Structure formats: structure tokens, C-alpha cells
Amino acid sequence: MSIALTLLRQNPIIQTPSSNLPFVSSSMMDCLTAKPVGTSGEIIGFSFPTPPSKTGLRRRGKKTYSKIEADDYLDWAFENFSGYIAVDEVYDGPFCVLSVVDNREYKRLTFRVLDHAPTAEDILELLQSFQKILRQREVILHGITTDGSSLYTEPVRTVFPGVPHQICEFHVKKEINKAILKAVAQVRRELDKTKVKRSKRGRPSTMEDKATVRRNERIDAKMRALFEHRYLFVRKTLTKRERETLHQITTSLPELRKLREIVDAMYRLYDRRCCRATALQKLRKLRDRLKRFKRLSKVLSKLESPTVDRSLVFLDDKDLPSTSNAVERGNRRFRKMQKTVYRVRTHGHIRDRVSLDMFRDLRLPSRRRALQWLHDLRDG
Numbered sequence: 603m604s605i606a607l608t609l610l611r612q613n614p615i616i617q618t619p620s621s622n623l624p625f626v627s628s629s630m631m632d633c634l635t636a637k638p639v640g641t642s643g644e645i646i647g648f649s650f651p652t653p654p655s656k657t658g659l660r661r662r663g664k665k666t667y668s669k670i671e672a673d674d675y676l677d678w679a680f681e682n683f684s685g686y687i688a689v690d691e692v693y694d695g696p697f698c699v700l701s702v703v704d705n706r707e708y709k710r711l712t713f714r715v716l717d718h719a720p721t722a723e724d725i726l727e728l729l730q731s732f733q734k735i736l737r738q739r740e741v742i743l744h745g746i747t748t749d750g751s752s753l754y755t756e757p758v759r760t761v762f763p764g765v766p767h768q769i770c771e772f773h774v775k776k777e778i779n780k781a782i783l784k785a786v787a788q789v790r791r792e793l794d795k796t797k798v799k800r801s802k803r804g805r806p807s808t809m810e811d812k813a814t815v816r817r818n819e820r821i822d823a824k825m826r827a828l829f830e831h832r833y834l835f836v837r838k839t840l841t842k843r844e845r846e847t848l849h850q851i852t853t854s855l856p857e858l859r860k861l862r863e864i865v866d867a868m869y870r871l872y873d874r875r876c877c878r879a880t881a882l883q884k885l886r887k888l889r890d891r892l893k894r895f896k897r898l899s900k901v902l903s904k905l906e907s908p909t910v911d912r913s914l915v916f917l918d919d920k921d922l923p924s925t926s927n928a929v930e931r932g933n934r935r936f937r938k939m940q941k942t943v944y945r946v947r948t949h950g951h952i953r954d955r956v957s958l959d960m961f962r963d964l965r966l967p968s969r970r971r972a973l974q975w976l977h978d979l980r981d982g
Contacts, residue, residue: 674964675960675961675964676711676735676739678709678964679704679709679710679711680711680739680741682707683704683707683741684704684705684706684707684744684921685741685742685743685744685745685921686704686705686706686743686744686745686746686747686921686922686923687702687703687704687705687711687732687743687745687746687747688702688703688704688705688746688747688748688923688926688927688928688929688930689701689702689703689725689728689729689746689747689748689754689758689926689929690703690748690749690926690929690930690933691720692933692936692937694936694937694940694947694952695947696717696718697715697716697717697947697949697952698715698716698718698719698720699713699714699715699716699933699936699952699956700713700714700715700716700720700724700725700728701713701929701932701933701956702728702729702732702929703928703929703932704928705745705747705923705926705927705928705929706921706923706928707928708928708931708932709963710932710956710959710960710963711732711735712728712731712732712735713956714727714728715949715952715953715956717949720753721753722753722756722757725753725754725757726756726757726760726761729757729758729761729762730761733761733762743762743765744765744766744919744921744922745765745766745767745768745915745919745921745922745923746758746762746765746766746767746768747768747769747770747922747923747924747925747926748767748768748769748770748926749769749770749773749926750769750770750773750774750777750909750913754767755767766915766918766919766922767912767915768912768913768915768916768922768923768924769909769912769913769915770913770924770925770926771872771913771916771924771925772925772926772927773926774904774909774910774913775868775869775872777904777907778868778902778904778905778910779836779865781902781903781904782835782836782861782865782902783832783835783836785861785902786828786832786835786858786861787832789828789855789857789858790825790828790829793821793824793825793828794821794825796821797817797818797821797822798814798817798818800814800815824851827850827851828851828858831847831848831851834847834848834862835848835858835861835862835865836865838869848862857895860895864888864891864892864902867884867888868888868905870884871884871885871888871914872913872914872917872924874916874917874920876917877917877918878914878915878917878918881914881917882911882914885905885910885911885914888905889905889906892905932959935959936955936956936959939955939959940955
């Protein structure tokens with residue numbers, strides 16, 4: 603090995619613009635080193651041969667998933683269990699997350715990550731595993747809320763026979779309102795067909811052409827008003843001014859006025875002040891009334907669906923939530939996380955992300971207590 607020359611100068615040699623020395627040396631050095639980036643002596647490397655530390659670089663997902671599977675999380679989740687759950691799925695590319703959430707406490711109880719679209723067997727396995735958790739903790743289930751998907755009907759009936767199965771009120775109303783807007787769009791298309799085409803282009807010169815242009819302009823104005831105010835046909839409550847606007851745009855269109863009356867009757871079905879038997883009786887009258895209008899009966903076939911009957915189960919149980927908002931809120935939070943972290947798109951990563959979200963909910967009370975303690979300490 604070659605021995606480096608040690609310079610005997612006590613002070614370091616500082617490079618100047620007129621200096622051409624390639625190195626900087628000092629009496630404290632045993633060998634020559636490359637010159638630093640600037641004149642302030644910036645550190646350019648480590649003097650230890652060991653690799654840099656990786657503390658803090660390890661992902662918490664795997665460790666968090668093991669904590670969620672332990673009894674500590676379930677003890678916290680079932681501490682104030684309401685007895686009502688909501689089951690739903692959320693899709694993320696080829697993957698699907700099935701979740702069971704306390705529908706009143708908004709706590710995720712268990713979940714499954716699938717690499718395919720869910721089937722009835724997958725939902726059956728999820729409910730059976732959740733049933734084992736209920737039996738171990740001696741907890742009784744009082745009600746289940748799902749969306750209108752047919753995948754949940756048989757598994758819920760098999761695993762929890764006799765438990766009320768509520769179809770989400772929001773999903774049923776959403777499908778009916780979508781059909782109502784299609785009916786309004788169909789009326790607009792029919793109005794467009796009543797317009798008369800002129801034989802020649804340009805400014806109208808005869809009385810007949812002028813009358814045809816005025817008639818087409820009235821039809822266009824009516825179509826434009828129906829499009830701009832189409833929300834008035836599906837809104838639950840209307841003000842006095844909105845009702846006047848609706849009455850004005852439905853002039854010479856009695857079927858649209860009947861359509862709004864049907865919508866009002868549909869909303870009155872979900873009034874908690876009546877029982878389910880009364881609501882079903884009103885629904886039968888509404889269906890009979892709808893059969894009188896052949897054009898509307900084809901469009902509003904959603905009212906004939908049996909999911910409408912099953913969405914009225916909550917009227918007999920005042921504690922049963924009518925919607926699955928608890929699980930939908932968790933799904934929205936999951937979508938927001940996936941938008942911010944795009945690399946999380948594998949089966950293991952999605953499982954770890956959901957586990958981390960559940961762990962945050964577990965630590966939320968302690969974080970709030972710590973923040974409150976810090977605020978009290980600062981205020982004195």
C-alpha cells in the first residue's frame with residue numbers, strides 16, 4: 603500500500619479563485635481528501651464503515667395487521683356494540699374489500715380483501731367468521747343493512763335466519779330517482795320530435811314560416827326549462843317558489859305532474875311515524891295507480907321491485923338504521939387514501955392500509971385525551 607504524504611502546515615489551505623490546488627489538506631489529516639463543495643467545509647460523507655440506519659423506514663402495515671387480529675381491537679370495537687351491522691364492498695381495480703361495520707358506532711369489525719369480484723361464497727365465509735366472533739363474545743345481532751345487491755340475500759338468510767335484513771333506503775331512492783329523470787328525458791325527446799322542419803333555410807319570409815319558427819322556439823324553451831329544472835322532479839321537499847316553477851314548466855304536460863305526485867307518495871313511504879304494514883299498503887295503492895299510466899309504468903318499473911318492500915323493514919324497529927352510511931363512510935375514506943398513495947395496489951398493501959385505518963380508530967380516544975391534556979397544560 604502507498605503511504606500518503608502528510609503536510610506539516612498547521613492551518614488548512616483554503617482554496618481561492620487564483621489557486622489551482624486540487625486538494626485541501628490539514629495537519630489533522632493523514633491523507634489527502636477531495637475538496638468540499640463550498641468554502642464552508644460541508645460534510646461530504648460518513649467516516650464509519652457500517653451502512654446507514656434504516657430506523658423509521660419499515661412499513662407499519664404488517665405489524666398493524668397483527669394488532670388488528672388480536673383481541674385488543676375487538677375488545678374496543680365490541681365495547682359499545684349496538685347490535686346492528688352494515689355490510690358492503692368497495693372496488694379498487696381488480697381487488698375488492700368486503701367490510702362489516704357497526705352501523706351505529708361506525709366501527710369496522712372485520713374485513714376481507716379479495717383479488718376478484720365478490721361471490722355469494724365469499725360473503726358467506728365473511729358472515730360465518732363474524733358469527734364465530736359473536737358467539738365467542740356472547741353478543742346478539744339485531745339487524746343487518748346492505749345495499750340492493752342480490753349477493754347478500756341468501757348468505758344473510760343462511761347465517762342469520764330470523765334477523766331483520768334492511769335494504770339501504772338511499773340506494774332504493776337513488777334507483778327510483780334515476781328512472782324518474784329518464785322519464786323526464788323521454789318527454790324532452792318526444793317534444794323534440796314535434797318540431798316542424800322548414801323546407802328552406804334562411805330568414806322566414808312567409809307567414810307560415812314565421813309561425814313555424816315561433817312554434818319551434820316555444821318547444822325549445824320548454825325543453826330547455828325541463829332540462830334546467832329537472833332536479834325539481836326528484837327533490838324531496840320543494841319551496842313555494844319551486845312548486846310554482848314546476849307548475850309553470852309542466853303546462854300542457856299532465857303526465858309530468860302525475861310523475862311528481864308519485865315521487866311525493868314514494869317519499870311518504872319512508873316516514874318513521876307509520877309501521878311497515880301501513881307503508882306496504884300505501885305501496886300497493888301506488889303500484890295500482892301507476893298501472894293506469896302505461897308510459898310511466900314502463901319507466902318506473904323499479905317501484906315493482908321486491909327491494910322496495912325490503913327497504914321498509916326499518917319501520918318496525920326504531921333502532922334499525924335505514925341506510926348503510928356507516929360502511930359507506932369507511933369506503934369513502936379508503937378511496938381517499940388510495941388516491942393519495944397510488945403505489946398501494948397489491949393484495950397485501952390494501953390489507954395493510956385497511957388495518958392501519960382501523961388502528962387509527964383504535965388509538966383515536968387516547969390521541970384526543972393527549973391533545974386535551976396538552977391544551978389544558980398550555981392554558982395553565
